[in-house]
Amino acid sequence: MTDILIERAANIEALEAELRADLGALVKGVSAGPYGVMLHLGDQAAARDIQQARAIAAAHDPAVRTPQQIAIQQRQQRLAQERADHADPLNPVDYIPGVGAPQAELIARLAARLAWLETEIRDLRGL
Amino acid sequence: MPATWTPPLTWTTDQLVTASDLNTHLRDNLEFLKDPPTTAALLNESANYSTTSTTFVNVDATKLTLTLTTSGGAVLIGFSGMCLNSGGTFAIYFDVDIDGARFAGDDGITGSAAAAVEHFAFAILKTGLAAGTHTFKLMWRVSGGTGIFYTGAGTANADIHPYFWAREV
Numbered sequence: 001m002t003d004i005l006i007e008r009a010a011n012i013e014a015l016e017a018e019l020r021a022d023l024g025a026l027v028k029g030v031s032a033g034p035y036g037v038m039l040h041l042g043d044q045a046a047a048r049d050i051q052q053a054r055a056i057a058a059a060h061d062p063a064v065r066t067p068q069q070i071a072i073q074q075r076q077q078r079l080a081q082e083r084a085d086h087a088d089p090l091n092p093v094d095y096i097p098g099v100g101a102p103q104a105e106l107i108a109r110l111a112a113r114l115a116w117l118e119t120e121i122r123d124l125r126g127l
Numbered sequence: 128m129p130a131t132w133t134p135p136l137t138w139t140t141d142q143l144v145t146a147s148d149l150n151t152h153l154r155d156n157l158e159f160l161k162d163p164p165t166t167a168a169l170l171n172e173s174a175n176y177s178t179t180s181t182t183f184v185n186v187d188a189t190k191l192t193l194t195l196t197t198s199g200g201a202v203l204i205g206f207s208g209m210c211l212n213s214g215g216t217f218a219i220y221f222d223v224d225i226d227g228a229r230f231a232g233d234d235g236i237t238g239s240a241a242a243a244v245e246h247f248a249f250a251i252l253k254t255g256l257a258a259g260t261h262t263f264k265l266m267w268r269v270s271g272g273t274g275i276f277y278t279g280a281g282t283a284n285a286d287i288h289p290y291f292w293a294r295e296v
Contacts, residue, residue, distance in 0.1 A: 001182065013273055016179045029180025029268075033187055034172045034278070040180050072213075125216070125242065 001028065004039040004053055011062045012037065013069060018056050023049055079123055082116040130158035132198035159198070166193045167292035172278035179273050183222055183229060183266040186276060191265040197295045199258035204230075206265060207248040208289030212241045214272015224264040225253055235266070244277070244285050252296070263293045 012030040019027040019039065026049055028040040039053050065073070090113060097103050135152050138144070168190055176186055185191070195202065210219050222235030230236065236249045267274060279288035 001184065003184070003188075012177055012179055028182040029178055029184065031176065031178035031180055031184055032174075033176035033276075034174045035187060035189060038184070040182065040184050 001043060002041040002045040002050065004041065004050055004057075005036055006039060006054070006057045007036040008057070008060075009062045010037045010057070010060055011065065011069075014062070014064055014066045015039075015057060015060045017066055018060060019053055022052060022056060027053075075119075075123070079119055082119060086113060086116050130155040130162070132156060132159045132200075163200070163295045164195050164197055165292070165294040166195050167290065168193060169288055169290050170278045171288055172280050175278050175280050175282060176276035177273055178267060178269060178276075180268050181270065183220070183224075183235065183268045185224075186265045186267050188264065191291050193263040193291065193293050194260060195263065195293050195295065196260045197256060197258055199256070200295045201252055201254040202256060202261065202263075202293050203250060203252050203296045204263055204293045205248075205250040206289070206291045207246070208291075209244050209277045209285055209287040210241050210247055211244045211275045211277075211285070212269060212272045213275060214269070215242045216240060217272035217274075218270040219247070219274045220268050220270075221247060221249065222266045223251065224262075224266050225256075226261050229266065235268075241274075263291075265291050 010030065010032060012032050015037070016027060016030045019030070023041070026042050026045055028042060031038045031040065037057065039057060041049060041053060045053075094100060095106050095110060097106065100106075101109075133151050133156060135156060136148065170190060172190075178184060178186075204223055204225075206221065206223075212219050218238050218240045220235040220238035222232070223230045230251055230253060236251060237247055239245055239247070267276065276289065277285045277287040279286055
């Protein structure tokens with residue numbers, strides 16, 4: 001393993017994607033901590049590979065997110081909105097057919113709650 | 128200065144026992160057993176650690192690398208901390224590098240999918256170490272996603288201080 005210490009902030013997922021786009025399987029990952037940012041390259045990394053990795057890290061913009069990070073953020077925003085939309089506990093009395101709203105509307109409301117619960121479960125499972 | 132271990136004498140009949148013998152073979156050895164070589168790191172950092180590496184790498188080559196000078200006994204090594212994989216279904220694995228070789232190999236000593244903040248802990252006994260100075264490095268990797276290792280950096284509900292230690296036994 002060839003470790004390269006970079007003393008700057010980074011979005012490590014985005015930086016890894018940028019490194020992989022250029023250096024391919026030579027890139028083993030990126031780590032960060034109080035010490036800074038560490039680029040992990042394979043043992044076979046040549047001097048020019050290390051130089052290229054340093055150049056990519058220097059040009060890296062930590063504010064730019066990966067498509068996956070954007071998707072995760074959008075999912076969290078949708079989930080937060082759905083939680084707000086369903087803040088009131090479900091009251092079974094509201095769903096008795098023929099008492100209140102038309103049956104089609106009741107089914108639609110139940111389906112919306114079910115879809116929200118499915119989203120919550122998928123989020124808990126990290127899917 | 129901590130006492131050092133001296134292989135105890137085998138006493139013989141009519142042997143003259145000097146103060147030096149008693150100090151070396153009884154006092155010093157008892158003091159060594161009472162307070163054996165020990166080293167530990169309790170972290171309280173300003174930022175958490177993170178990694179995307181799918182190959183084992185040091186968590187922190189400085190703060191989580193322990194050095195211990197032993198007298199040839201086994202070494203008990205322990206770790207406790209909290210981690211999360213922000214990628215959801217991916218796992219985090221831990222191992223210890225001892226003098227340049229990983230203790231367990233393969234996927235390490237412990238590992239788990241950590242879609243939520245999860246506790247990781249282990250205690251291992253390393254035998255067969257010669258007397259001398261040894262290094263113990265905490266290592267980790269992920270199967271995908273980004274592993275987050277909490278360091279007491281003030282993260283809400285995860286302001287956890289990891290502890291990594293080694294002691295000759």
